[in-house]
Amino acid sequence: MLGGRRAAKRRGRLTFDRVSFMAVFLVLPLAIFAIFVISPFVQALYYAMTDWTGFSPDMRFIGLENFVKLFGDDVFLRALLNNVVLAIVVPIVTIVLALAIASMVTVGGPSTGTVRGLRGSGFYRIVSFFPYTVPAIAIGLIWAQVYDPSRGLLNGLLAGVGLDGFADFPWLGRATTALPASIFVIVWGFVGFYTVLFVAAIKGIPAETYEAARLDGAGRLRTVFSITIPQIRDSVRTAYVYLGIIALDAFIYMQALNPTGGPEYSTLTMSQQLYMVAFRKGQFGYATAMGVVLAVVTLMFAAIVFLADRLTGGRADGKERT
Amino acid sequence: MSSELKPFNRRLFLRGALATSLVPVAGVLAACASPGGDEPKGTSTNGAKSAENPFGLAANTEVDAVIFNGGYGYDYVTFAGGLAEAKHSGTKIKVQPSTEIAQELQPRFVGGNPPDLINNGGAGKISLSTIVDQLETLDDVLDATNYGGTKIADSLYPGVKLPGTFNGKFVALNYVMTVFSLWHSASLFEENGWTPPKTWAEAKDLGAKAKAKGKYLFVFGKEAANYYQWTMVDSAIKEGGHEVRLALENLAPKAWSHPAVQGVLKEIHDIVRAGYIVPGGAGTQFTAAQAKWSNDQQALLYSSGGWIENEMKKATKAGFRMTGVPVPTLSTSPALPFEALRAAAGEPFIVPAKGKSPAGGKEVLRAMLSNEAAANFSKTRLAPTIVKGTVPADGYGSTALVSQTKMLEAAGQHIFDFVSEGYYGMGADQLVLWNSFLAGDLDVAAMTKGLQSVSDKIANDSSIQKIKVS
Numbered sequence: 112m113l114g115g116r117r118a119a120k121r122r123g124r125l126t127f128d129r130v131s132f133m134a135v136f137l138v139l140p141l142a143i144f145a146i147f148v149i150s151p152f153v154q155a156l157y158y159a160m161t162d163w164t165g166f167s168p169d170m171r172f173i174g175l176e177n178f179v180k181l182f183g184d185d186v187f188l189r190a191l192l193n194n195v196v197l198a199i200v201v202p203i204v205t206i207v208l209a210l211a212i213a214s215m216v217t218v219g220g221p222s223t224g225t226v227r228g229l230r231g232s233g234f235y236r237i238v239s240f241f242p243y244t245v246p247a248i249a250i251g252l253i254w255a256q257v258y259d260p261s262r263g264l265l266n267g268l269l270a271g272v273g274l275d276g277f278a279d280f281p282w283l284g285r286a287t288t289a290l291p292a293s294i295f296v297i298v299w300g301f302v303g304f305y306t307v308l309f310v311a312a313i314k315g316i317p318a319e320t321y322e323a324a325r326l327d328g329a330g331r332l333r334t335v336f337s338i339t340i341p342q343i344r345d346s347v348r349t350a351y352v353y354l355g356i357i358a359l360d361a362f363i364y365m366q367a368l369n370p371t372g373g374p375e376y377s378t379l380t381m382s383q384q385l386y387m388v389a390f391r392k393g394q395f396g397y398a399t400a401m402g403v404v405l406a407v408v409t410l411m412f413a414a415i416v417f418l419a420d421r422l423t424g425g426r427a428d429g430k431e432r433t
Numbered sequence: 434m435s436s437e438l439k440p441f442n443r444r445l446f447l448r449g450a451l452a453t454s455l456v457p458v459a460g461v462l463a464a465c466a467s468p469g470g471d472e473p474k475g476t477s478t479n480g481a482k483s484a485e486n487p488f489g490l491a492a493n494t495e496v497d498a499v500i501f502n503g504g505y506g507y508d509y510v511t512f513a514g515g516l517a518e519a520k521h522s523g524t525k526i527k528v529q530p531s532t533e534i535a536q537e538l539q540p541r542f543v544g545g546n547p548p549d550l551i552n553n554g555g556a557g558k559i560s561l562s563t564i565v566d567q568l569e570t571l572d573d574v575l576d577a578t579n580y581g582g583t584k585i586a587d588s589l590y591p592g593v594k595l596p597g598t599f600n601g602k603f604v605a606l607n608y609v610m611t612v613f614s615l616w617h618s619a620s621l622f623e624e625n626g627w628t629p630p631k632t633w634a635e636a637k638d639l640g641a642k643a644k645a646k647g648k649y650l651f652v653f654g655k656e657a658a659n660y661y662q663w664t665m666v667d668s669a670i671k672e673g674g675h676e677v678r679l680a681l682e683n684l685a686p687k688a689w690s691h692p693a694v695q696g697v698l699k700e701i702h703d704i705v706r707a708g709y710i711v712p713g714g715a716g717t718q719f720t721a722a723q724a725k726w727s728n729d730q731q732a733l734l735y736s737s738g739g740w741i742e743n744e745m746k747k748a749t750k751a752g753f754r755m756t757g758v759p760v761p762t763l764s765t766s767p768a769l770p771f772e773a774l775r776a777a778a779g780e781p782f783i784v785p786a787k788g789k790s791p792a793g794g795k796e797v798l799r800a801m802l803s804n805e806a807a808a809n810f811s812k813t814r815l816a817p818t819i820v821k822g823t824v825p826a827d828g829y830g831s832t833a834l835v836s837q838t839k840m841l842e843a844a845g846q847h848i849f850d851f852v853s854e855g856y857y858g859m860g861a862d863q864l865v866l867w868n869s870f871l872a873g874d875l876d877v878a879a880m881t882k883g884l885q886s887v888s889d890k891i892a893n894d895s896s897i898q899k900i901k902v903s
Contacts, residue, residue, distance in 0.1 A: 162896050164563040166542040180894075186862070259721065260713025284655060284715025284872060371656060371864050374715055374874070390535045391556075392858045393563030394896070 152406075158399040165395030177400035187401060190372075190379045191408070193290065194359050197297075197380070198412055201361075202354035205298045206347060209305035212239055214335050216306075217313045218321055226321040236310060240303040247300065251367020254296045258282040258368075283368055286375040293368050293378050297361065305350050312343035348420045355412050359405065362386070381405045480792075486521070487577035487799070488792035493523040496793030499538060501554030502530035504740040505609065505780065509810045510552070510801065516580065517800035526797060533557040542567065547785035549794035553605070554780055556656075560858040561605065561781075562898050568604040569784040569791045571597070571798070580803040588802070593778040593819040596850050599900050606798055607778030609810075610817040612739045612837045613663050614757035614774065619832065621730055621753070629734075629758040631771050633668070633700035636734075636761050640709035643733050650709035651871075652732035654719025658867035659860055664736040665701060666851060667760045667775045669693040674768030675849070682853045682902035684892040689884045696763045698877045705873045715868040724748040727755070736760075738779070739816050742833035755833040757840055773847035774840055778819045817841075856900060862887045 159177055163170035181187055216232035229235070242250065257264045260281045269277035282292040316338065324334050340347065362382040365373075372379030372387075381401055389398035480491035498514070500507035507530040514526030529548075531537045535557050541547045542564060553559055575586040575594070590610060597605030617629055625646070630636035640650035653661060670678045673693030680688035688694075704710065711732050714722055726735040727749040735741070742755050749755065762771050782801075784794035800806055807820035815831040817824050817838060828834035841848070854860050866883040869875045875883065891897055 165539055166559065166564045167567060168543055168545065255718065258716060259718070260716045261711075261725075262721070279712040281713040281716025281872070284713060284717070284868065286869070286874065369655070371861065371868070374865070374869055374872070376865055387861055390533075390539070391560065391861060393535070393560040397896075 155399050155402055158396055159403045160400075161396040162394075163396040163399075164393045165389060165398075166393055170396065173396075177397050178404075180397065181400055181404060186376060186379070187381070187384055189376045190381045190384045191404070193377070193379060194361070194381050194405075194408070196290065197294065197358035197361055198355045200294055201297050201301075201358040202351045204294070205301050205305055205354050206350055208298065208302045209309055209350070210335070210340070210347075212302070212306045213309035213313055214331070214339060217310055218334065218339070219331055222325065226318050226325070236306065238303075239306045242300050242302070243304040245300070247363040248367055250296060250300045251364045254299075255283070255368050258292060260284065283378075284374055286373070286377040289369060289373040289377045293361075293365060293373075296368060297358070297364050300364075301354065301357070305354075308346060308350060309343060312346040313339055316342045344420075348416065352413050352416050355416065356409060359409050359412060381408075484578065486796075488573065488795040490521055490524065490790070490792040490796050492521075494790045494793050495525045495527060496550070496790055496797060497548040497788070498526065498528045498550040498552075498794070498797055499531050499534070499548045500528055500550075500552040501534055501558070501780075502532050503555045504744045505810075505814050505816070506530075507552070509806070509814065510550075510797065512809050513801040513803070513806040514797055516803060516806055517796050520580065520800070521796065524793070524796075526793075535559040542785070545787050547788050549784065549788040549790045550797050551783050551785065552608075552780060553783055558855075560856070561599065561783075562856055562900075564783075564785075565599050565602070565604060565898070567785055567787060568602075569786045569795070571603050571606050571784065571795070574606065574795050574798050574802075575603075577799055579799065580805070585799065585802050588804075588821060589819045590778070590821055592848065596777045596779070596852055597781055599856070605781035605783050607781050608801060608818055609778065609780040609814075610739070610776065610819055610837075610841070611779035612757060612774060612776045612840055613667060613737075614739075614759055614840060615664065615734045615736055615761075616726075616741055616755060616757050616833070617734050618727075618730065618750075619754040619756040621733070627733070629756075630761045632765060633697070633761045633763060636700070637704060637707065637709075639733065640704055640707060644707075644709065648730070649711045649732045650704060651734055651736070652711040652722050652725045653714040653867075653871050654717050654722030655715050655868055656864070657719035657722070657737075658714065658871050659864040660736045661701065661871060662854075662863055662867055663738075663775065663851070664760045665694070665697050668697045668763060670775075670849060670851075671760070671769040671771070671773050672696065672763040672767045678849060678851065679902060681888075682851065684853065684888045684899070686889065686892070687885065688888060689881050693763065695877065695881065698880060700763065702870070702877050702880075705871060710871060715872040720744070720748070727753060739833070739837050742815055742831060755831075756836045757833060758836075759840060759844075769847050769849075772840075772843040772845070773849070774844040775851060776841060776844065776848050777850035777852075852902060853900075857891045857897065859887050859891060862890075 158170070160172060160174055161170040162173050162176075212235070216228040216236050218226050218228065220227040220229050220232070245253075256262075260266060260279045263282075265282065266277050266280055269280075283289050320338055320342075321334060324338055329337065360382050361380050365378050365380050365383055369378045372383060382405065385398045385401040385405070388394050388401065480486065480489045482489040496514075496517075498510055500510045507528060511526075511528045514528055518524055518526055532555060534551065534553055534555060538547060538551065538559065547567075553561070575589070577585055579585050579588060593607060594603050596607050597603055615629070622628065625642075627639060627642060628635075630639050636650065643650050651661070666678075666681065669691070670693075673691055677688075677691050677693050679685075680691060681694075711722070711725055723735060723737075723741070723745055725731040726733075727745045730750060730753075739757070742749075759771055759774050782798060784791050784798070788794060801810075802820055804820065804823055807818040807823040810816070810818050811824045811834070812829050815829060815834045817834065824834060824838060826835075828838065854863065863884065866875065866880060866887070870880045892899075
């Protein structure tokens, strides 16, 4: 009783320590968040409802006209579709590859002795991380050269092994191959990072679990599905959301690989279209409306991933497993 | 999972991820350059006007010029700035290069402190329709006398005001005389006994001859496939006359279905089908594609403007006598003669009305239009300016420059221009179509539909201010 009252009193008193603590750890971050995150967001919502050209201080409020125009704009809808495809394919492919590599270098080694990775797994781990250390724009420019129809490394190799049909094949210039080729580049750039992430997660699983599974006769594939994936489920979900957000943007890669949006707009992303409408066509109000849609799509994507995870038996965020 | 802290970290991680992804997405446009509360004030300072100082440039003014740093560089403006500084002691001309004009200057336009002079060029140029109301009219520049004492208007090629005049307001001074044509190596053609094609039938014959030699007729790159739209449109205008041009320029419905346009599209489609175009263009970077013409001589002809010589300077084979010819005609009795030419003053310079010293911007233009500055430009950039009589007969040793002067003379009165593509910023959408068309993925009907829908989109958008081309 007495102790409780004293505690309440202590809580109420504003000492210098408490005030300064609150200022540094609560007020300051909150202010930064409000100024740099919330306020641009609110501003953007407003601009999305104007006909602002971006080059004058004058604008007219036009309500939802931009959004109506947006959903009748076939180029933007194509970009939206491309982004959805990216947000589905890029995370799945990256995660499957990264998981496979991570399993091989941690628990996929010889089936006798202690549970360990393949011989030389340290080397593979480092090499797979290399692409992540290269800036995205450099990755895009390098691969744009690799894909060059007549001088590119890829067609050179393919023609070199006798596949003459690929001499002069424009990987980024065909509507059918441009998007897959671009997706490959993004995956190539990120697989190493997620390998390292999953390796760290797998290391957190007690080795005894794997040993027990092995004694029970589980093969490598069974081990992956029955032990590794359920145990690192949270990491996989995080990776999925992260990669999805990258895929919903994808601006740098696409701008470097196909600055024009690709054949028949097959690689155009919403962010590219937004940039073009804003700076090339001088329709900032319209472009901001695109930004708002992109933000909503991103939020929906995150919500869907969390929901799917929950429905398939994942635990609620933040609750400790017992 | 052994660590208790992990889920917490991950949550923070995720939130950070979400927040960082959303900020740039939705907030960037608003955050980088939103209109402030303050009404920009016109702080332009003026001195007294006189014949020597026709725009009333105040003493000791610092003039701020932002110049597109592209094919022509920017130091030719610095050179002209030097002339202006010598003329008005105390004046300082600050010339800054930029490769992304719209992106860099957008906040300055919104903030009401744009530079005094802008060379609005390159792929990242400002779409003029958005700022046309914020620009000074430049009639007084042409009314002034140049540094040699001649009235500037009298020293220029005829019609130079046209491409910079929108709805009767002359707001952009286009400095470089740009000729649009097909380019080839006169030396290569001589060696093989080829002649540049005058009709599309001849072009197809030449394509067959090229193929026999293991070469191609045309080459294109993915960022510049729409250069062939210029060839196509110019040829259609020559075939059908100015009615074709006006229909396209004024975004008329069915403009792209005109028989002349259809005829030329079909010819180009035949050339694509016959395999006379270097394959893989839709996946090739455009300067790499251009080098296949100027350096590898894999293709015989390339469609481009007069800047091509300067642009490919470092990637042109020795002995390549670069020469321009007008685009082929469809029939042998076109409405305009074969010599008719799309040529216009290009490289627009604009003077924002809200700059600190619009008079200073105009004074730099006056210096650029002096014979000395114009000759300097032609000599160092191998391209003609709008100032007459500043290119000697030998074209400073440039065959391309000589051929441009010749084409201009031969065309006489039959010089036309095409502005709607740049004015409305339609190039990006048309480019996508041209890549597919030249790769053989679109037939004439689908191409027509695509081009028409690009025009219609602009025509039907009431938020875009239209111009009337005549």
